[in-house]
Amino acid sequence: MASSLQLSTPPHFSSKRSSLFADGGLKITRSSKLFLPSKSDVLVCRCVATSSTEKTVYTTKVPRNANIAKLNAGYLFPEISRRRSAHMLKYPDAQVISLGIGDTTEPIPDVITSAMATRSHELSTFEGYSGYGAEQGDKKLRGAIASTYYGDLGIEESDIFISDGAKCDISRLQLVFGANVRIAVQDPTYPAYVDSGVIMGQTGSFQKDVEKYGNIEYMRCNPDNGFFPDLSTVPRTDIIFFCSPNNPTGSAASRKQLTQLVQFAKDNGSIIIYDSAYAMYISDDSPRSIFEIPGAKEVALEISSFSKYAGFTGVRLGWTAIPKELLFSDGLPVAKDFNRIVCTSFNGASNIAQAGGLACLSSEGLKAMGDVVGFYKENTEIIVDTFTSLGFNVYGGKNAPYVWVHFPGRSSWDVFAEILEKTHVVTTPGSGFGPGGEGFVRVSAFGHRENILEASKRLKQLFK
Incomplete structure (x- = not known):
């Protein structure tokens, strides 16, 4: 210069x-x-x-995707991470405990990692090396998922598509259904359903006065209706996203409720995208799969994942089950189009991760996963007892690793900020899951036991 x-x-x-x-x-x-x-x-x-080096900024002639520009703000969990990082800069000596993002913390059981290690070493041999696998996934793993999780429900190996996680499959399913469909979501709901719909072009603009996107049907789920929407007030949509046990409320739909949902979809000719990523956490007789409901195969598909069962949040392995009976209005199978999308945009899940998935479904692996899930459920009980003892209305926790705590009359982000500032504990503001989450915070049970106990102690000191 x-x-x-x-x-x-x-x-x-x-x-x-x-x-x-x-x-x-x-x-x-x-x-x-x-x-x-x-x-x-x-x-x-x-x-x-x-300046002799000063240059004019060059721009291309390619317009930005207008749908991405409609997104209201940054994705919820990166925003929480940003605020957590800012807090750590402000308090560099604080022991920050994260009960916000639902990321697992306990080691993957050895029976599972040993299988992945063996498969990894096999790739160093001529006999054991393999390159691209089937886009739909390893045949043995598909069969094991069908027999383990769907038993006699009529779901076959050929109905299973192995993926790199349920979240990734949500976006692939959006490609299948395209921009010209209308979607319904639970309110509150997992943000990926909404944000992927916005990006696909299924929605209108964000309406700040009601905190909703246009052209999405928000099905309110709250304590008054047992966290199951009043379907008599819900207009017809093409696609219904439904998560049970629910993220974030932790509530699992009963058999009677899911029977109503399936009938509602049939009456309207809709398709249910059912997210069962937390089914192993169910403690009562709530259905673990939508396919337990008669007639569901004609109106529903199901996504699930090993992330919260085996600690595969970083390994990345999930699946989608699409029955042959699920058809578009022209009679063509939905599975056929999903297969086309998978073959176009995906080269199949990692063969090492799939070896781990197969080990998960062995008798020893199932027991090990059950132990991990049991550990997190004990964490959940500690969190529930903590807030209950402080006089809060607490929901969830019984069938899911999430506790949904009510702070009536208060902003969710304000509660999040107060807890972080005064206890150095990260939670998740309920409003980040939709307008129905305002006044709540979600507390995750994923954490080391000593951190859960320490967080409980700090929360009791704050709210006593």
């Missing part, structure tokens, strides 16, 4: 023996004298910044 000196009025210099300016050059001798200018000859200097 250079500076140029600009003179508004030439200065007056005087010398008895020599001229300062001669032949265009500046000459200064020892006998030269500098005289201050008169008021009328005031020297004004302006420093103008110039």
